[in-house]
Amino acid sequence: MIRLLFLLVATTLAGQNYRFVYEYKFRPDVASRDSLVTDYMNLDTDGKESYFYNAAKFEKDSVYAATKDSKVLSEFKNFDRNLTYTIHKTYSPKSINFYDKFQTANLVIKEEKFPVWKVQNEFKKIGDINCQKATADYRGRSWTAWFSKDYPISDGPYKFSGLPGLVVQINDTENDHQFNLIQIKKTQNTYSFLPKSNREISEKEFKKLWADYRFTPDEINSMNINSKEGNMTVQLKDGYTSKISLDKVKKTKDMDAALSLILSKSKNRIERD
Numbered sequence: 001m002i003r004l005l006f007l008l009v010a011t012t013l014a015g016q017n018y019r020f021v022y023e024y025k026f027r028p029d030v031a032s033r034d035s036l037v038t039d040y041m042n043l044d045t046d047g048k049e050s051y052f053y054n055a056a057k058f059e060k061d062s063v064y065a066a067t068k069d070s071k072v073l074s075e076f077k078n079f080d081r082n083l084t085y086t087i088h089k090t091y092s093p094k095s096i097n098f099y100d101k102f103q104t105a106n107l108v109i110k111e112e113k114f115p116v117w118k119v120q121n122e123f124k125k126i127g128d129i130n131c132q133k134a135t136a137d138y139r140g141r142s143w144t145a146w147f148s149k150d151y152p153i154s155d156g157p158y159k160f161s162g163l164p165g166l167v168v169q170i171n172d173t174e175n176d177h178q179f180n181l182i183q184i185k186k187t188q189n190t191y192s193f194l195p196k197s198n199r200e201i202s203e204k205e206f207k208k209l210w211a212d213y214r215f216t217p218d219e220i221n222s223m224n225i226n227s228k229e230g231n232m233t234v235q236l237k238d239g240y241t242s243k244i245s246l247d248k249v250k251k252t253k254d255m256d257a258a259l260s261l262i263l264s265k266s267k268n269r270i271e272r273d
Contacts, residue, residue, distance in 0.1 A: 017046050017190055020166070021055065021183035022157045027176045028082065028266035039080050041179070043157060044191050050155050051191035052087040054079045060241070061193050078242050082266045086194060089161060096159050099194055101238050102209050103219070106195035109206050113139070115162055126168050126181075134163055140272025141177070145170040158270065177270050210269070215260045234259065 020043040029035035040055040056079035085100040096111035115136040122133040124146065131146040138160075145156070149165040156167025157179040171178040225232045225246070232249070235241045242263065249258045 017044060017187050019044050019183075019185050019187045020181055021185075022179045023182050024083075024157070025178045025180075026082075026266075026270070027268055028080075030176065030268040037080050037082075039083055040182075041083070041157060043155065044187065045153060045155060046190070047153065048092075049088065049090045051194075052089075052157060053085070053191065053193075054083040057084065058191075058193070065193075081240055081242070081263060082269075084238075084240060086191070087159060088194065089155065089159075091154065094161075096161070098159075099198065100206075101195075102206075102213075103238055106198045107206065108198040108200050109203055110200065111159060112203070115143070115160060117145070117163055119163070129168055129181075131168050132165075139270070141172040141174075141270075143170055143172055176268055207271075210265060213265060215264045217256050217259065219263075220259075234263070236263070 022041045022043065023038065024041050025036055025038050027035050028037055042051075042053055042055045042058060044051045044053075056077045059077075085098060088097045088099065089095065094114070096114070098109045098111060100107055100109075115138040117134045117136045120133040120135065124131055124133075126146060129148050130150060131148050134145045134147060136143050136145070143160070145160065145163065145167050146169040147156070147163040147165040147167050151166040152164070153166055154163060155161050156163070156170065160167050160170055160179075166181075167179070168181045169179065219236050219238070220234060221237045222235045223232060227246075230246050231243050232246060233241065233243050240263075244259075244262055248262060249255055251258065
C-alpha cells in the first residue's frame with residue numbers, strides 16, 4: 001500500500017500537500033538502554049518547502065486554535081517534552097530554520113551545517129519501498145539512512161535532507177535515535193503554527209540554554225489532580241501540558257523531584273555538537 005502511495009505522490013506532487021508520518025524512537029537517558037521513548041512526527045511538504053513537527057502537539061494546537069479552550073489541552077495524547085520544536089525547510093534556495101520555545105521566549109536558529117552524504121551501492125526493500133543506503137556524520141553522530149527515489153524529493157525527518165529521494169528510515173550507529181516512515185497521506189491543511197514573533201539566536205547560545213537548564217516547580221502554571229482517574233494534569237508556563245499518573249509521583253516522597261524527573265529535558269539530545 002505504501003509503495004502504491006509513493007508512486008501516486010510522485011506523479012501528482014504539483015499543487016498538492018502531503019504528510020509523511022514517522023515513528024520516532026529515542027533514548028532520553030544514555031546511561032539506561034531501557035529508557036526508550038516512542039513518539040510520532042509529521043513531515044508536511046508541498047514540493048517547495050516542508051514542516052517537521054510532533055503529531056500530537058499539532059492536534060492539540062489545532063483544537064485549541066479553534067476553541068480557545070485551554071481545558072482541551074489535557075484531553076489529548078501526551079507527547080514528549082523534548083519534541084516541542086518545529087523545523088521549516090525551503091528547497092530552493094536551501095534553508096533550514098529550527099523553532100523552539102525556552103520558557104516564554106520563542107526562538108529561531110538558522111541551520112548553518114547540512115549533512116554531507118555518502119551514497120552507497122547497497123539496496124533493500126523496506127516494506128514494498130525500494131531503498132538505497134547512504135551514510136553521513138552529522139552533528140556529532142554517525143547516521144545510516146535508507147532513501148527512496150520513488151518519491152523524488154530531497155527531504156526527510158528532522159534536518160535530514162540532500163539525498164536524491166525521500167528518507168524512509170534513518171538511525172544513528174548507537175540506535176539512540178531512529179526514524180521510520182509509517183504512513184503517507186494527502187492533506188488539505190498547511191502547517192500554520194510558527195510563532196509570528198521570534199528571537200533569533202545562535203546554535204551555541206541555544207545549546208548553552210539547555211545545557212544549563214534545570215526544571216524547577218516555578219515553571220508550573222497550573223496543576224489539576226483527578227483522584228478518580230488517578231492522574232494530574234500539569235501545564236507549564238511555556239504552554240506544554242502533560243497528564244501524569246499519580247502512581248509515578250507517589251513513588252517518591254518529594255513531589256518536586258518526581259515532577260522534575262518526568263518533565264526535564266533529555267541530555268541525550270539528537271545533536272551532540
